[in-house]
Structures are given as C-alpha cells and as structure tokens.
Amino acid sequence: MSEPVLVALRGASFAYEDGPVVVDGLDFEVRGGRALALLGRNGSGKTTLMRLLSGGLRPRTGELTVEGRAVGYDRKGLTRLRTTVQLVVQDPDDQLFAASVGQDVSFGPLNLGLSDVEVRARVDEALAALDITALADRPTHLLSYGQRKRTAIAGAVAMRPRVLILDEPTAGLDPDGQERLLATLDGLRASGTTVVMATHDVDLALRWADDAALLTPSGAHTGPAAAMLARTDLLGQAGLRLPWGIAAAELLRAQGLLPAAAPGPRTAEELSALTTARTGT
Numbered sequence: 001m002s003e004p005v006l007v008a009l010r011g012a013s014f015a016y017e018d019g020p021v022v023v024d025g026l027d028f029e030v031r032g033g034r035a036l037a038l039l040g041r042n043g044s045g046k047t048t049l050m051r052l053l054s055g056g057l058r059p060r061t062g063e064l065t066v067e068g069r070a071v072g073y074d075r076k077g078l079t080r081l082r083t084t085v086q087l088v089v090q091d092p093d094d095q096l097f098a099a100s101v102g103q104d105v106s107f108g109p110l111n112l113g114l115s116d117v118e119v120r121a122r123v124d125e126a127l128a129a130l131d132i133t134a135l136a137d138r139p140t141h142l143l144s145y146g147q148r149k150r151t152a153i154a155g156a157v158a159m160r161p162r163v164l165i166l167d168e169p170t171a172g173l174d175p176d177g178q179e180r181l182l183a184t185l186d187g188l189r190a191s192g193t194t195v196v197m198a199t200h201d202v203d204l205a206l207r208w209a210d211d212a213a214l215l216t217p218s219g220a221h222t223g224p225a226a227a228m229l230a231r232t233d234l235l236g237q238a239g240l241r242l243p244w245g246i247a248a249a250e251l252l253r254a255q256g257l258l259p260a261a262a263p264g265p266r267t268a269e270e271l272s273a274l275t276t277a278r279t280g281t
C-alpha cells in the first residue's frame with residue numbers, strides 16, 4: 001500500500017445533532033489507484049464516513065486533507081473538493097432531481113461554470129461510461145431503479161473526480177446489473193479514477209477490492225482485502241461472515257488440498273486453478 005494518499009481524515013470526530021458520536025479521533029486514508037471496500041454493520045458509520053470524506057459533513061475536530069492540504073469549507077474550498085471527490089448516495093432518488101437524464105448529469109459541470117461545449121463533452125463521456133447514452137432524453141421519473149442508479153453515478157462521473165465514493169452501489173441490482181456495474185467501475189479505474197465502495201457483500205469486496213476497511217466498535221481497520229476479510233475477530237465485530245472463497249480455502253487446507261500459505265480464491269476460476277495446481281488434474 002505505497003500509493004500516495006489522496007484524501008484523508010486526520011483525528012476526525014463527528015456526532016450528529018442530538019445523535020451518537022459516530023466517528024471519534026479517526027485517521028482514515030484513501031490511496032490513489034486502490035479500490036477500497038468499506039464494510040461494517042448497519043449503523044456503524046459508513047455513510048457518515050463517506051460524507052465526511054466528500055465534504056458533505058464537516059468533522060467537529062480533526063481535519064480532512066486532499067493530497068496533504070487541509071480542505072477549506074468555504075465555497076471555493078468545497079468546489080475544489082467536489083472536483084476531487086464525488087459521493088454517490090445509496091438511494092438514487094436522493095440524488096436525481098432534473099427532468100431528464102441528460103439534464104441531471106449536466107447539473108454538476110454546469111455549476112462549475114464550464115462552457116456548453118465542455119459540459120456536453122462531459123455529459124456524453126459520463127453517459128457512455130455508464131452505458132446509458134440511449135437514455136439521455138428519458139424523463140428521470142420513468143427510469144427503472146437500476147437505470148436511476150446508473151444515472152446518479154453518471155452525474156458524479158461527469159465531474160471527473162479523482163475519487164469516486166459509492167454508497168452500496170450494487171444493492172437492489174439484479175446479478176446482471178451488478179456485473180455491468182463492476183465492469184463500469186473497472187473501466188473508470190482503468191482511466192485513473194480511485195473508487196471507494198461501501199458494501200455489506202463480503203464476497204464482492206474480496207473479489208473487487210484491493211483494500212478493505214472494517215468499521216468496528218474498536219475503530220476502522222484497513223489493509224489488503226484478502227487479509228482483512230480473513231480476520232474472523234474483526235468480521236465478527238463488524239457483523240460480517242467470512243467470504244466464501246476464504247471459507248472454502250480453510251476447508252481445502254484442512255483436507256490437505258491447499259498449502260497453508262496459499263491465498264484463498266476470490267472467484268470460482270481461481271478456486272479451480274488452485275485445486276488443479278495442487279492435485280495436478
């Protein structure tokens with residue numbers, strides 16, 4: 001994990017008005033180019049953390065930094081932050097408000113004061129990245145749930161953020177929709193966008209993420225996804241189970257079918273390759 005830190009919270013604390021202390025003295029880093037999965041039980045503070053990282057909430061103590069520089073919460077500072085970090089909230093209906101898909105996706109770039117030509121280029125690019133070009137003129141209220149999710153993500157992508165933070169982006173999508181979304185995220189990552197995703201799906205996290213952050217009562221624990229998602233102590237605290245790949249690897253090791261040091265498979269193909277290499281069949 002030697003990639004540079006793009007966005008970080010340093011000693012951050014946050015409590016809602018009349019609400020619980022959700023974040024207490026937290027140090028948290030998002031490193032450029034690393035796919036980061038954020039996991040934790042309901043109410044553990046994932047959404048709050050993502051809103052702190054994207055500037056929607058301001059830490060009561062501590063600071064948010066972008067490439068080491070403290071973020072200012074005035075208009076200029078927040079505009080700069082929003083061209084670096086974009087959050088897509090869990091429910092697309094909390095994000096979409098314009099009459100058509102194209103209008104909704106153009107809202108952010110228009111607000112940056114970009115020329116019509118630049119706005120058009122960004123909207124076209126974002127619609128293509130999310131594979132919804134054909135929906136450009138469709139009224140947002142007629143979209144399916146999956147289409148609304150993609151439109152909300154396109155709106156964030158049109159800002160060309162360096163860090164895209166997604167709150168449970170696959171929740172409510174059918175399996176094909178999930179696969180399409182993961183392919184879209186792969187494309188965004190290939191073009192240089194750092195992606196952070198909150199999810200309850202440990203199998204998805206193991207397969208997709210480079211790093212995993214587990215939010216537990218003892219704090220946020222971050223490290224390589226395969227190692228973090230094998231930590232039964234932390235998974236228990238986070239209300240999670242072992243990913244199937246890691247559970248399968250444990251069973252195979254117990255039967256002598258995998259060497260002790262072999263990593264657990266992340267996909268069915270990796271499982272097949274591991275056992276074939278071992279048994280030679």
Ligand SMILES: Nc1ncnc2c1ncn2[C@@H]1O[C@H](COP(=O)(O)OP(=O)(O)OP(=O)(O)O)[C@@H](O)[C@H]1O
Nearest residue numbers: 016019020022040041042043044045046047048049
């Ligand atoms: N606007 C708010 N006002 C007061 N308390 C809030 C508010 N939003 C969240 N909370 C509280 O803050 C804590 C953390 O909530 P948060 O939504 O960040 O958790 P989460 O991990 O995203 O949960 P989930 O997995 O259910 O989406 C919870 O105790 C929640 O009740």
